[in-house]
Amino acid sequence: MQRTPDTGLSRRDLLAAGAVTVAATTAGSSARAEGAAEIAPANEVVVALQTQMQISFTINGTVKELNVDTRTTLLDALREHLHLTGTKKGCDHGQCGACTVMVDGVRINSCLTLAVMHEGDSITTIEGLGQPGELHPMQAAFVSRDGYQCGYCTPGQICSAVAVLNEIEAGVPSHVTGDLTAAPEASVDELRERMSGNICRCGAYSNIIDAISDVSRSPA
Amino acid sequence: MKFDSAATTNPIDRLKVIGQPLDRIDGPLKTTGKAPYAYERHDIVADPAYGHVIGATIAKGRITAMDLSAAERAPGVLAVVTARNAGVLKKGNYNTAHLLGGPDIQHYHQAVALVVAESFEQARAAAHLVRIDYKAEPGRFDLHAAKGSATAPEPSDLTGPIDTHVGDFPRAFAQAAVRLDETYTTPDQSHAMMEPHATLASWEGDSLTVWTSNQMVAWSTGELATTLGIPPEKVRLISPYIGGGFGSKLFLRADVVLAALGARAAGRPVKVALQRPLIANNTTHRPATIQRVRLGAERDGTITAIGHESWSGDLEGGGPETAVGQTRLLYAGANRMTSMRLAVLDLPEGNAMRAPGEAPGLMALEIAMDEMAEKLGIDPVEFRIRNDTQVDPEHPERPFSARPFVQCLRLGAERFGWDRRNARPGQIRDGRWLIGLGMAAGFRNNLLAKSGARVRLDNLGVVTVETDMTDIGTGSYTIIAQTAAEMMGVPMEQVRVVLGDSSFPVSAGSGGQWGAASSTAGVYAACVKLREEVARKLSLNSADAEFVDGEVRVGNRSIRLQAAAAEGDLVAEDRMEYGDITEKMQQSTFAGHFVEVAVDSATGESRIRRMLAVCAAGRILNPKSARSQVIGAMTMGAGAALMEELAVDTRRGFFVNHDLVGYEVPVHADIPHQEVVFLDETDPMSTPLKAKGVGELGICGVGAAVANAIYNATGVRVRDYPITLDKHLDRLPDVA
The missing domain is CATH 3.10.20.30 (Beta-grasp domain)
Structure with a gap:
C-alpha cells in the first residue's frame, strides 16, 4: 500500500480517519488542498489537517x-x-x-x-x-403528570411534544390521520403516532400523553 | 438503628407529607435540561479530553497483533489505552469478564482499547486507525445446544438454593387427576436505558474522582479501587443523576475503568460514553431461559404438585437466571420442586435486569397457570385464588408478613370487567381484530438492605439529607425529602436532598426494588437521631417532643425548629439495619395484571388496548411516583411479551441487533393508557415507614398477562417469547 511521505499513514488510513483531505499533485504544479492553509510543494501528497x-x-x-x-x-x-x-x-x-x-x-x-x-x-x-421557576406550559405539564422518570429522554420528549402540537395546528397529517383533507386533531392516537420517534425506556408514555393532552386542551 | 420488631405508631403515620402524590422535586431540573448527567459536567471540568472505546470483533479467542501507530499519530490523539499499556488490572467481584480485554477475548465487543483525543471527532476518527488482528476460537453460543451440558451452579445469596424438594413431587405429579407439562422460552434482553454508560474521570495525584452513571455508589467505588489496584479511600464516585439503569448500571463497567485509565495516560480529565452500538454486547443483559413447568391438580383446581425447572447460560464463572424463585412462594401445593441449571456460554455477560428471576420466571409460570385453568375448566382468576397460601409453602411455620394477593386479583377482575371475558378463545371480534382478555399474577419479594444517611439542620430551618443513595428515575429524591419533611415537621421546600456521592453515608443503592423502602428507613433513622439532638439542644424531653409546622412542641411550649441550630448546624448520622425479622416472616409484594389485546386477523399483529395493575406493596410513599414506577415496568413487560429479543448469531457469538433500531422496545404507539391501583395497606414488618418496594413488581407477570390475552384472542398458544406475528400467523382462525 502506498505510504504518504510525511505522515507514514497509508492512503486508506487517511480516508478512514476522515480527519484530513488528501490531494496528490503533479510535477511542476502546485495545488491547494481543500481547506488547507499552505501551498504544497510539487510531487508531494498534501495532507491538510484543517477541518x-x-x-x-x-x-x-x-x-x-x-x-x-x-x-x-x-x-x-x-x-x-x-x-x-x-x-x-x-x-x-x-x-x-x-x-x-x-x-x-x-x-x-x-x-x-x-x-x-x-x-x-x-x-x-x-x-x-423555560427555566426552573419559569417553566414552559409543556414542561409544567410534564412535571404535574409525572411524564418522566430518569429524565434523560425528557428534553427530547418535550421539544417533540411542542413541535407536534404546532404540526397538528398547521394541519400536517400523520400516518394515522384518517381524513387527509380535514384538519388533524390532537387525539391520543395522533399524539402517540407522532411521538413514537421519542423512546422513553422508563415507560412514562401514558403520562406523557396525558401531559401533552393537558397542554393541547388548555386555551392558548 | 436496628429494626427487629413490628413498627408501631411513629411520626411517619401522620401522613402530612408521606403518602401524598407530590410532584418530584427534581422535576423542574429534569424538564428544563438542567439536571447534570455524568457526561455533562462542564461546570466541574472545563476542558476534558474525549475517549472512544474499541470493542473486540470476535466472541472468543486472542488478539494476535495490535498496531496503534497510525492512531497515535492521528490529529489530536493524546493516548491509546490497551491491556498492554494499562498496567495490572484486577477484576471486581461483581464482574464476570474483564472490563478491558486482551490479549484474551472473553466476549464480543469486550473493550480492547480506548483512544483519547482532544475532541470527540478526533478520538472517533483515530479509533478507526487502530489495527487489530484476532485469532478466533470456537465458542458455545447456543443455549438450546448447550442445555444438555448445563450443570447445577454454586448456590449464593443471589441464587438461593439450586434445587428444592418438598413432599414427593414425582409421585404427586404422576397421580394428579389433571396434569400440565410444558416448556417455555424467554430470549436474551437488553436494558436499553436511554443514557449510555458514561464517565468523566479526573486524577489529582494518586486520587481519582469519577462522575458516572451508576446505581450502586458504594459497590462501584470499591470495585473501581479493586480493579485499578488502589486504596478505596483514593476513589470518589459521584452519580447524582442516572439516565436509566434497570440493572445495567448496578456494577462497574468499562466506561469507568477506561475513563480512569485514559485520564491517567493523557494526564488530564477524560470523559467516555459507551457508543450505543457497543452497549448490548459490551455490557450485561438479561439471560435467555428455557423453562419447564409441571402442574398437577385435583379436578376441583387444588394444586397437588408444582414443579419449575430453568436452564440459562453465562460466561464461565457467571451465574444463573433465577427464574424459579417465585414458584417456591406464590402458590400452595403439598409436593413441590424447583431446579436451576447453568450452561457455559461465550456470549456477553449475563446479569440482573429489572426483576431478575421473577420477570422471566413469571412469563413461564403464569402462562402455565392459564393453561392449567383452561384444562380444569376453571376461571384463571379463581384458579389462582383457590391456590393462595398465607404461609411459605416450603416452611408452613413461616407466615407472610402481609399477603393481600386475593384482594389484588378480585379488585382487578372487578375493575377490568373480567366477567366480560369469553373463556373460549378466538370468539370475540371487533372488525378485523380478534379481541382477548388475559391476566396474570405479579409477585416479587421485598428485599431490604442496610442504608445510612446524614441529616443536617441549619439556622434557617433547612434540613439537608446526604446519602449515597441514587435516583435512577425511581423518585428517590422526592420520597427521601418527604421522609425528612415528615420526621422533622417541616414543609418540603425546607428540605434539600443530595444524593449519589461516595463521600456520603453508604445507602442501599438502587436495585432489586429495595431502594425506596431501605433508603427512606435510613433517613428515618438519621432523623430520629437529629430529633434527639434538637430536643437536647432545646432542653426538651425528646420522647415527648412533637415536630410540626417548623416547630418543636412539648405540652404548651413551642419553639421554632431552627432555634436549635442558632449556634451552628446540628448534624446526625445513622443507618437502618435489620434483625432476623425477614427470616421469621416472608415479605413479598403482590399484583394482579389484566390486559386486553387486539390481534389483527390478517397480519397477526398484536396491539395492547388496555392494561391494569392492582398492586399491594405496603404503604405507598408517593402514589404519583410509585404509579410511574409501575406503568414503566408494565411497559417493559409489554416489550418483553411482544418485541424484545437480542438475536444471537450462534456462529459468531454476538447479539446482532445491538442498537435501538434493531433491538425493539415499546414506543408511544405501542402503549395505551395504563391504570394502576394500589391497595391501601401497610406492612409494619418491613420498615418504620411500613413501605415495601414497587419498582419491579410492576413488570412481574405482565408478559404472561399479554401472552394469555393473545391466546384468548386467537386460540393459538405461543410459548416462546416474544410473541411476534410469525409465531401464530399460520394458525390464526379463518377470517369469516
Missing part, C-alpha cells in the same frame, strides 16, 4: 459564532461547544429522539445533522423553552 469551519447561527434567540470541526454534529455543537447539555445523546444514530431540537420551528434529531449545515438557522433547545 475547522466558522459558523454562525441563532440558539434560543441569541446569535452564536462557533469554530467547529466539520464533522461535529449539531448535537455535539450544542452539548460540547455551547454547553447546552439539556439536549441529550442517547444513541447518536437517530434512533431514540433524545436529541430532538427545533430548527426554524421544525423538530429534528440533532445527532443526524452537522453543525456546519445550520449556518443562519434559528434553533430552539429545551433551554429555550
Whole structure:
C-alpha cells in the first residue's frame, strides 16, 4: 500500500480517519488542498489537517459564532461547544429522539445533522423553552403528570411534544390521520403516532400523553 | 438503628407529607435540561479530553497483533489505552469478564482499547486507525445446544438454593387427576436505558474522582479501587443523576475503568460514553431461559404438585437466571420442586435486569397457570385464588408478613370487567381484530438492605439529607425529602436532598426494588437521631417532643425548629439495619395484571388496548411516583411479551441487533393508557415507614398477562417469547 511521505499513514488510513483531505499533485504544479492553509510543494501528497469551519447561527434567540470541526454534529455543537447539555445523546444514530431540537420551528434529531449545515438557522433547545421557576406550559405539564422518570429522554420528549402540537395546528397529517383533507386533531392516537420517534425506556408514555393532552386542551 | 420488631405508631403515620402524590422535586431540573448527567459536567471540568472505546470483533479467542501507530499519530490523539499499556488490572467481584480485554477475548465487543483525543471527532476518527488482528476460537453460543451440558451452579445469596424438594413431587405429579407439562422460552434482553454508560474521570495525584452513571455508589467505588489496584479511600464516585439503569448500571463497567485509565495516560480529565452500538454486547443483559413447568391438580383446581425447572447460560464463572424463585412462594401445593441449571456460554455477560428471576420466571409460570385453568375448566382468576397460601409453602411455620394477593386479583377482575371475558378463545371480534382478555399474577419479594444517611439542620430551618443513595428515575429524591419533611415537621421546600456521592453515608443503592423502602428507613433513622439532638439542644424531653409546622412542641411550649441550630448546624448520622425479622416472616409484594389485546386477523399483529395493575406493596410513599414506577415496568413487560429479543448469531457469538433500531422496545404507539391501583395497606414488618418496594413488581407477570390475552384472542398458544406475528400467523382462525 502506498505510504504518504510525511505522515507514514497509508492512503486508506487517511480516508478512514476522515480527519484530513488528501490531494496528490503533479510535477511542476502546485495545488491547494481543500481547506488547507499552505501551498504544497510539487510531487508531494498534501495532507491538510484543517477541518475547522466558522459558523454562525441563532440558539434560543441569541446569535452564536462557533469554530467547529466539520464533522461535529449539531448535537455535539450544542452539548460540547455551547454547553447546552439539556439536549441529550442517547444513541447518536437517530434512533431514540433524545436529541430532538427545533430548527426554524421544525423538530429534528440533532445527532443526524452537522453543525456546519445550520449556518443562519434559528434553533430552539429545551433551554429555550423555560427555566426552573419559569417553566414552559409543556414542561409544567410534564412535571404535574409525572411524564418522566430518569429524565434523560425528557428534553427530547418535550421539544417533540411542542413541535407536534404546532404540526397538528398547521394541519400536517400523520400516518394515522384518517381524513387527509380535514384538519388533524390532537387525539391520543395522533399524539402517540407522532411521538413514537421519542423512546422513553422508563415507560412514562401514558403520562406523557396525558401531559401533552393537558397542554393541547388548555386555551392558548 | 436496628429494626427487629413490628413498627408501631411513629411520626411517619401522620401522613402530612408521606403518602401524598407530590410532584418530584427534581422535576423542574429534569424538564428544563438542567439536571447534570455524568457526561455533562462542564461546570466541574472545563476542558476534558474525549475517549472512544474499541470493542473486540470476535466472541472468543486472542488478539494476535495490535498496531496503534497510525492512531497515535492521528490529529489530536493524546493516548491509546490497551491491556498492554494499562498496567495490572484486577477484576471486581461483581464482574464476570474483564472490563478491558486482551490479549484474551472473553466476549464480543469486550473493550480492547480506548483512544483519547482532544475532541470527540478526533478520538472517533483515530479509533478507526487502530489495527487489530484476532485469532478466533470456537465458542458455545447456543443455549438450546448447550442445555444438555448445563450443570447445577454454586448456590449464593443471589441464587438461593439450586434445587428444592418438598413432599414427593414425582409421585404427586404422576397421580394428579389433571396434569400440565410444558416448556417455555424467554430470549436474551437488553436494558436499553436511554443514557449510555458514561464517565468523566479526573486524577489529582494518586486520587481519582469519577462522575458516572451508576446505581450502586458504594459497590462501584470499591470495585473501581479493586480493579485499578488502589486504596478505596483514593476513589470518589459521584452519580447524582442516572439516565436509566434497570440493572445495567448496578456494577462497574468499562466506561469507568477506561475513563480512569485514559485520564491517567493523557494526564488530564477524560470523559467516555459507551457508543450505543457497543452497549448490548459490551455490557450485561438479561439471560435467555428455557423453562419447564409441571402442574398437577385435583379436578376441583387444588394444586397437588408444582414443579419449575430453568436452564440459562453465562460466561464461565457467571451465574444463573433465577427464574424459579417465585414458584417456591406464590402458590400452595403439598409436593413441590424447583431446579436451576447453568450452561457455559461465550456470549456477553449475563446479569440482573429489572426483576431478575421473577420477570422471566413469571412469563413461564403464569402462562402455565392459564393453561392449567383452561384444562380444569376453571376461571384463571379463581384458579389462582383457590391456590393462595398465607404461609411459605416450603416452611408452613413461616407466615407472610402481609399477603393481600386475593384482594389484588378480585379488585382487578372487578375493575377490568373480567366477567366480560369469553373463556373460549378466538370468539370475540371487533372488525378485523380478534379481541382477548388475559391476566396474570405479579409477585416479587421485598428485599431490604442496610442504608445510612446524614441529616443536617441549619439556622434557617433547612434540613439537608446526604446519602449515597441514587435516583435512577425511581423518585428517590422526592420520597427521601418527604421522609425528612415528615420526621422533622417541616414543609418540603425546607428540605434539600443530595444524593449519589461516595463521600456520603453508604445507602442501599438502587436495585432489586429495595431502594425506596431501605433508603427512606435510613433517613428515618438519621432523623430520629437529629430529633434527639434538637430536643437536647432545646432542653426538651425528646420522647415527648412533637415536630410540626417548623416547630418543636412539648405540652404548651413551642419553639421554632431552627432555634436549635442558632449556634451552628446540628448534624446526625445513622443507618437502618435489620434483625432476623425477614427470616421469621416472608415479605413479598403482590399484583394482579389484566390486559386486553387486539390481534389483527390478517397480519397477526398484536396491539395492547388496555392494561391494569392492582398492586399491594405496603404503604405507598408517593402514589404519583410509585404509579410511574409501575406503568414503566408494565411497559417493559409489554416489550418483553411482544418485541424484545437480542438475536444471537450462534456462529459468531454476538447479539446482532445491538442498537435501538434493531433491538425493539415499546414506543408511544405501542402503549395505551395504563391504570394502576394500589391497595391501601401497610406492612409494619418491613420498615418504620411500613413501605415495601414497587419498582419491579410492576413488570412481574405482565408478559404472561399479554401472552394469555393473545391466546384468548386467537386460540393459538405461543410459548416462546416474544410473541411476534410469525409465531401464530399460520394458525390464526379463518377470517369469516
